[in-house]
Amino acid sequence: MTLRRPVPAQPPADLYGKRRRDRTIRVVDAIAETRLRWSSLINRRDRAGRVDDRRLGLTVIERRVEAQDTDVVGLLLAAPDGRELPAWRPGAHLDLELPSGRLRQYSLCGDPADRHAYRIAVRRIPDGGGGSLEVHEALGIGARVMVRGPRNAFPFVLPGYGSDSARLHFVAGGIGITPILPMMRMADRLGVDWSMVYTGRSRDTIPFLDEVESFGGRVAVRTDDAYGLPTAADLLGEIGPDTSVYCCGPVPMTAAIAAAVREMPGVELHSERFSAPPVLDGKPFTIELARTGEVVEVPADRSALEQVLTLRPDAAYSCRQGFCRTCRVRVLAGEVEHRDTVLTPDERADGDMLICVSRCGGERLVLDL
Structure with missing residues (x-):
């Protein structure tokens, strides 16, 4: 996200979460x-209003440890035929489609002048939902991976x-x-x-x-x-x-x-x-997965995505902040309290919801999952 002097509502005044109101x-x-x-919309959508979903098949051509504790690994990704890759600018990221089907975002940390390779780095997070562990354990030299982007938020x-x-x-x-x-x-x-x-x-x-x-x-x-x-x-x-x-x-x-x-x-x-924002002013509600009838409770301080993942750990998500659209689902019943930054009024009217940040405006949502 990029703003001139942006500040979240009721931010902490120090590192320990003390808040002020004014x-x-x-x-x-x-x-x-x-x-x-506005920034999210112009960075995430093209002129026709479509999300940039171009996909590239890349190969891991180099892998190295980037921190002395060995918990950060850097990967260099290139096209199998050595062709030039789409240009990018500082701040951009890639969406990686991991072998398990998980979709995760990683910032590009190489040189934008190098048009033949993308560099990313991933820290191992044991309880981070499996994406980082999969990168560390499954993406060795020669591994193939699909990516989307680059995009720049x-x-x-x-x-x-x-x-x-x-x-x-x-x-x-x-x-x-x-x-x-x-x-x-x-x-x-x-x-x-x-x-x-x-x-x-x-x-x-x-x-x-x-x-x-x-x-x-x-x-x-x-x-x-x-x-x-x-x-x-x-x-x-x-x-x-x-x-x-x-x-x-x-x-x-x-x-x-x-x-x-x-x-x-x-x-x-x-x-x-790189992590989800805390849930502010949340109220508890219930989610029903329409295709199976399973029901999960969402506490006031947890996101809908977190609770859906307890039933569907392979559910797609990425940014967890309401701008990448990866976790978009269709709402079949219930009132949505939209907290994202990218869905258009028409998309919201059609029943779309980003479950990483948005919540229920009532007591129960039925999702097409």
Whole structure:
């Protein structure tokens, strides 16, 4: 997602989830939400209103461990015949169709100038739904995989090329370095003034450390085991007005930075997170799977997708944030409380729903599953 000074509704003021309420901030949040919906639509849909679903069959031509703890693996993907691949820009990602049928999104972290290979990196997450484990265990050198994209929900805008800012500041947490790396390279290649803070649990756990530190004094590496948990001030440093901040990492980190940036006039914030947002103001409801009659209860603090996965672990999903459309299902009965950013009014009227974020406006939904 990309906005100018975007902030989620009622964001935490610090890393520990303390919230503030303010009338002016609510107005800013409403504007930010409008910008988010527009940005999502123009980045996810073509002029005819169709989602870009082009599929490419690629081969894993290189595989290497990218973090000292061995939990991050990098894959280089190329066409079997060596042909040029579709162009992409920093911030873009691929949708991987894994052998099991799971669909997962991974940021491109290579060089956009290389038109013959795509690079992604995946952290092993034992309880993350199986996608990362499958990449680690099933995608060796020579493996074939179908991909969709590239797509870009985190576009990078350089100062002087569409941004009013004069300089850039990057913040990456752990595997959040993947979309940031191409941005850093482009900024450095074009002589833009920039700085960066890279954070994680320890030096052993953060990937691409050698590549990041090759940029020298522009980069500060700050690990929890050496410095303690960082505050937003630690991650933002001495940035001033006319700065664009690009941030990617865990939800508490991005939320804390968003809360800090809202107090900084003249600072733009562009961010992406790799995990689902917390459910706010949720109410419990029931889902019935129409094709089998199975019923599952959705608690107030859980998503419909999470509960559907308990019955259908192979159900398609990807972003878990309401913009990629992978989890779209047809609602056969019940009132939907739409919380996504991409479905059109016509699609909603036709009964479409993104179960990763949207909920029931009543007590029960019947889904065509």
